[in-house]
Amino acid sequence: MHLLGKLSWNAIPWDQPIPLVAGAVVFVALFAVVAWTILKGHLPYLWREWITSVDHKRIGVMYTLLALVMLVRGFVDAIMMRSQQAIAFRAPGYLPPEHYNQIFSAHGTIMIFFAAMPLMIGLMNFVVPLQLGVRDVAFPTLNATSFWLTATGALLVNISLVVGEFDPAGWLPYPPLSELRYSPGVGVDYYLWALLISGVGTLMTGINFVTTILKIRAPGMSYLRMTIFCWTALAANLMIVAAFPVLTATLAMLTLDRYLGFHFFTNAAGGNMMMFINLIWAWGHPEVYILALPSFGVFSEVISTFSGKPLFGYRSMVAATMFICLVSFTVWLHHFFTMGAGADVNGIFGIATSIIAVGTGVKIYNWLFTMYGGRIRFATPMLWAMGFLVTFTIGGMTGVLLAVPPADFQLHNSLFLVAHFHNVLISGVLFAGFAGITYWFPKAFGFRLHEGWGKAAFWFSLIGFYVTFMPLYVAGLLGMTRRLQHYEVAAWHPWMLVAAFGIVIMTCALACQVTQIVVSIRRRDELRDETGDPWDGRSLEWATASPPPAFNFAVLPDVRGEEPYQAIKRRAIETQQLSSEAQYEPIELPRNSPTGFIAAFFSTITGFALIWHIWWMVGLGLAAAYAVFVWFAWRDVEEYEIPADAVARADRDRRRARAEWLDHHERAGEPA
């Protein structure tokens, strides 16, 4: 037995310049960042304020940052795929199939698990406790651990770029192709361990947020006074708790097949690959709504705020959310209509799928009527929302089309399918992410993002999306199947060229996004928000300072209806004074803890060792990770206290800013 398992110099693809150069760039950049932090003496600050932080706001920001970095990585994969298909007409292109297959698998895996999920979970982390009017989530240290385990998964996927290979069998690696016999390399193992480890983190997030929303709310915050974003977060996390164990169990079975010679899904010895496909979609369809529901929540907040009105049909919205939460567990078979189930089964699941569209349709109409009678300000978040409404409606329609079995018999696995899910995911998750980031950025950092660059990014994204993906609908109708490394059909080629041009436009959008952040940081003094309420918001997160103090609220708000902050503002304007100063009391907060970071560090080592069969290192990593938990469980002091006068000082600053706002408001004499 080799000391380093399967690992050797051959693991590094010396003969393939593309991953090698890409990997080198990533590692040089990473190294430069780390070196810069150490040399500039920022390490203690980073360690104290971020890495060991258990503050939901900091964790939310870190999740979002991870998502954005991974989004760029996934986008680079997309550029490679689109350019390959643009030139691989009657030609081999520049990416051989061994490599091309890894790229689309990595793209899907990264985008869903390490970009879309962290984006939504990041927003939930930052916003939900603030909107509930509380100080943190139920289990803050667990929350940090969730984040760091997600980062572990992302790291493992990126290590595979240079050490070994990544999964070549798709983002949902169907057996038997993903079994040892057909994919003997380490690629599928990278995929499995990255998702098994980060899946634990996601499940803990689900438990954490369900507990938080059910158990920890400000006084008076009954269920039917929660914002729709909190409702959708509740629904999404309930779905995480129900669905992610299915994913983990399914991947664990494939892992057992690959590592210990089991036969769950193999061709040999009575394995049944159909069961993998069945189980993975029992998770997979709920997963798309785990992503879509919080995004609906973001848009509900944004559309209501920028229309200057409460959300139309709040109760309908809650009902539609919970309806989707339930029904989305009953439709998974639509992902394999073409696997030969009978007409009754296909018919029933097709109908169930179209029923989901009822919930989504209700939501669209409610947003529509929220705009009715509004005074709509087209700030960047609202633009994203408008782009979403139009684009998502089209994507939903093509989804329902795919739910009609005879149509799916012709379109399954075609580029039409690819266009459908990008249509819903880009509008439903990315646009929501950008809307949410622009909307809550001033809350997190105390200054707004630059509007001009934000709007430019929006228009490039919107146009780029249509130019990239509408041609894929056509190519799919022309019979072009997905995942082709090269092709011979002349009718498909022009559409691939148009799509490649679309990705150029998308690249401009990315450039605008980066510029937006740089320009905003440079001009942060002009963009400063002193009031804590830059958009005339309606829910509780706007009631505290920007950025909020560690304890969020000096005094927990007393909630007396829906839209509590709108009510507070109206009262202040009517009476021309702020509510009277409360009795400040000392506040206890959880202490920082490196548990999550260290546990994730050892999980990374364990995962890496498992992938390469370095058994001694597996033992070491597991033991160390476990030791971290024991050490954490033995802690004596778990909280620290912020004295009452510090709380008072912070809150008086905020009150001063609000008093100024009120003064100004009186003079301007405009209604709230």
Added chain:
Amino acid sequence: MALLLSLAGCSGGVLDPQGPIGAADAKILLNAVEIMLAIVIPTLVAVLAFAWWFRASNTRARYLPDWAYSGRLELIVWSIPLLVTLFLAGVIWIGAHDLDPSRPIAPQRKPVEVQVVSLDWKWLFIYPDQGIASVNQLVVPADVPVHFSLTSATVMNMFFVPQLGSMIATMYGMVTQLYLEAGHVGDFYGESAQLSGDGFSDMHFTLRAVSVDAFAQWVAATRQAGPALDRAGYIALSQESRHVRPFTYRAVEPALFRAVVDREFPAGPGPTGGTGGPSVHPAGAR
């Protein structure tokens, strides 16, 4: 969307069907799109119109800062999608039954039998009644239903001839059923619609629909030349290979397909080489 559909209808795709199944699939596809467009288009227009009219700078628009509920509207909001869904549910149910891939096209007409085996990375077509076989080339009589029985010698694949209609999976140790018919003489593109590994992109074939007479001639000619497919030949064929030129077998061992389905042969062996060995960077045969 309508524009896209019309663009896609010009040539060679699923909206240019060349047989009864393809035509029926496409008809349902278009009907479903029409039903949905009937509400999607008004919705999109309303979204844009409301956004435009109620823009903050429009002083003529009425501002209703507290308007957030209307029972009557809510009723409409729920019932429009519900009604459309009900209508679609009918289309789905009937479509799923009428166009079930395993449903014979016309019971009174005797179909041609073809047995399909997906291999790494080519298609084997066996004609049990004629005792011949072909690789990456499928010749069938036009205007006659074809009954496909499909399996895989290796990983999952998906048999698909876009212009003739429905696709169906091929899986190891299992048989799926599919009925298709070419409406007239012609060459139609066929492919695998399920990723099956490095040679996947080359798993396409031409389906040649010929007249009944020409089919009989082709069968006769095929019986005259080429290798015979026996068990050893089948095992050799099941090794990985890419870009396999179409060729035919003059004879096939009887019940070979049954033997494949009954797992009498080892499954396709998968990759055997690669940089650092198959367990690090596997690579299939070129």
